[in-house]
Amino acid sequence: MKTVPSAILDELVDRWLAKVATLVAVYVTFRGHNAPGGGFAGGLILGSVFVLQYLTGREPMLRSRPIRHPEALLGAGLLLALVTTVAPLVVGGAPLESHIWSLDVPLIGEVKVVSSMFFDLGVFVVVVSVVLMVLQALGTRGAAVARDRRENA
């Protein structure tokens, strides 16, 4: 894939878009419980950041930790969701039953933390790692296969 070596694009994608979009993704994930958003949407937003980086030729960005091994990340996300699912069984509740903690944070005031937030976080991680895996498989590796096909043809 042809890359566009452009300082403006560098600035735009790496400095601003990627960072802001990452923040947005996390924000969307956590506000999901009370307003539009959630783990799925948040994961997709972060996923599209990676896609954008890939499309602008910033593939090496994908090679930095901890996203170098998306399979492990995928497992971790599934595990987090699963643990949140079965955790209430330990204290005698129904699977996935929500527990609400009310914290008193200085300066901010009362903050409600709902246990299903961790489930949503699991969903978020799974979605991100699925996008990364597909990108790695069809993008990096697929490019090699495609080149090969073209040469053979």
Add this chain to the structure above:
Amino acid sequence: MALVLAVVAHFVSGALLLVGLRRRPVVGAIVGLVVLAATAAVVVAEGIGADSPLSTTVEWIPLLGFNFSFSLDGFAVVMTLLVSVLGFAVLAYSIGYFEHDSTFARFVGLFMAFAGSMTGLVLAADLFTMFVFWELTSICSFLLIGLNDKSAAARQSAVRALLTTGAGGLCLLGGVGLLQVEFGTTSFAQLAVLSPSGTIAEAAAVLLLLGAFTKSAQFPFHFWLPGAMAAPTPVSAYLHSATMVKAGLVLLARTSPIFADQGVWRWWVVVAGVITMLIGGWQALRQVDAKLLLAHSTVSQLGLLTVLFGVGSPLALYAGVAHLVAHAVFKAGLFLGVGVIDHELGTRDVSRIGAARVRIPATVVAIAVCTLSMAGIIPLLGFVTKEKALVALLDSPLGSVGDVALWGVVAGSVLSVAYSARLLRAVLGGASSSFESHGAVHADEHHHASRLVSVLLSAPVVTTAVVSVVFGFAASLLGTWLVTPATSLDADAKSKLVLWPGINTALIISVFVIVVGAIVGWRAPLAVSAARGSRGERAFDGIYDAVMVVAKRITAATQSGSLPMYVGVMLVLIAAAPITALLIDGNFPTTNYVTDSPLTLAIVVLAVVLALGTVLVQMRFAAALFLGGVGYAVAVLFAMRGAIDLALTQLLVETLSVVIFLLALRVMPRRFSPSSRWNPRSLRMAIAAAVGIAVPLFALAVNGAGGAPSVSQEYLARSVDEAGGRNVVNVILVDFRGFDTMGEITVLAVAALGVANLVRAAERERRNKTTHGAGQ
């Protein structure tokens, strides 16, 4: 709690041996011996002389009424003692038997796991508990038959045994399920009170019988037991003679007081038992391998026990318990004894094992005593119990079934005297002198068996012989001990054992049986041409192969491997199911939301145009872009109707899928492949149109139906209080319907792994091709 502890201890020690003590199997075996001895001690302390049986229930799935319940009643005491005492003897023997064998550690671990399963099985107070341990014994048996995993014959026998007993286990499960659903209990005590009758009870009874017959190797499932002799001697002696094959009898003993008065039960039991007795006895007369002779004789004896336990008369039940004990003792002794001979001479050929009498006289005498007990010769235990069996069948008022049972048992006994006589002749004489000298050389060179090993090997054999003699003379003592076990099965099963019954019909029959049997046995040839696999085995293999062939044909017919085909079938079903439902119900939607506003209409038209574009363009890239456009249009529609969450997610998903499409399309031809004759373009378009019409129609119809109360109001009401969230869509995803989400992300993960691995496979193929090409 002691009962549960006893069962669990077996499994824990078994697991410990399989994992931790691999290097020191002898230490492991000693731990196993301690567990077995402790179990026996607990059973003796808690079970004998107790006013009411010790019972324990451990809840498993209380909602469905599935619990582990154990009860140490009289019968359970006898069976548990058999399991642990014989287990102790066999395990001690195996320390000598497996002297330098690398499979010993695995053997000991599996052995303990099996002993635990069997203990659980005999302690079970309901059918469900029994089923669980029943299956565990099948699995242990499979692993133990195949202990020598390098032998193809052993593996095949293991599979045969597993599939046969496994099929029986499924029948048993069916019976358990029927009883649970129909009568609400599987507990033996409660079923006895209910005394179920009717078609369902009869069906359940037949299923239980099938389970018992497969496990206890009754006709027509008798073939797996001789095959199981591929296992090492301790396994054969313990599992396939003394304990596991008795599981079917335990089931019969527990259920025959409940079901015996039903029409089918008695005939099935008697016919299967008698046929098994005769086939087993006849086959035992024709075996060259002494161990196989014993295997067939076990089949035959199991037939006799099946008749006694299943016929459902109290006296026969008592005789059954007595003969079960006698059989377990003499048959374990015989198996172990033949194992000693094998260990000493390296052969089990009946025309050669006579050489053993010079070298291990004590063991050979013990074998002879056990053989006489098997033949039912006075004054041994076998005589006492077989006599009791004849008396029980003579005295039971069962009509024609009873007559068939009696004469079947008489014929079977003739055969059993005959094969016992043949075995006796084999061990006491008939060895060729040439082999003897060869054997002596062999022994000098290879057998420096230590004193300890030979003691470990012969002690259990001698012990069983001594027990057979002592309890022959002390029959009345054993008889009183067995009253509690028998009455715990059926309150009327009170009787006694005597050594000398006086001249009566049963004794006359016995004399006749012994005379005829001895003549037949003495004249039966020792050397027989080696038999091919038994008819049962061949039938089993035939069925097995046929199932495989049918499975392959069905797979070939339904799994063509064509992607368009799979997608086509799925889409046709997706279209057909809702349309059929709509046509049957006639509940077509009356509202459409398309004409709500001009803007909606415009976007719908846009979506339709983009969809047509997707179908009509020839380039793959263009089609992917059109498809993304359709998705965006739909997202806008979502947003216009206030479904912000949905719109947001749809927008993101569409964006990503277009990119992924483009990435994937790099490796594909630029244009769609031309339509073929079986997959024409028109057909594809028709399917697409059908799905496109059917799904929205259905969605509208469902929305407008309004028959059932909507769940959305309830969700809205509960959202903040119970799940602490104001965004009800998200609360549904992570809380109310969280299981669905869990399933969905799992599917996502599996799909991603699939993509990654497919690409990896393609890479590997490419690499192979290039290296291959370079080589040329």
